[in-house]
Amino acid sequence: MTHVADSTTLAVTWRKSSASHAQSDCVECAVLDPHHRIAALRDSKAPTGPALLLPYDTLNTFVAALKQGALK
Template sequence: MRATDLPSADWRKSSYSGGEAGQCVEIAANLVASHGMVPIRDSKAPTGPILGLRVDAFSSFVAGIKAGQLGTV
């Protein structure tokens, strides 16, 4: 999926993203209810691919980040 596939997306940067030009993730929370998924993209590549995670998978992903269970690349 690409950004052009979600023209009504209201992208916001994750509070867990670094302030530098490093790990920057954005989500379009306004589309969760209508699409049943959480659209995610790299803020450094706004026209690039979009990953869509089911809400339960996204919740597990965020819990893993908060718990420090996911390493950095």
């Protein structure tokens, strides 16, 4: 896992859940490198802020923990 200081330096298409349109605390996700299975995450309120880069497996584990309520 690593990060970049300015997420606008990444040549990616950012997406967020369609269910989050009324939420102000959203996370956006992008596919950074599909061949090496790397994703990027950033705070939608800070689009020029940092992005976290992580392998798909780590992202899947994180999302599963959120869904189970393990992370609050």
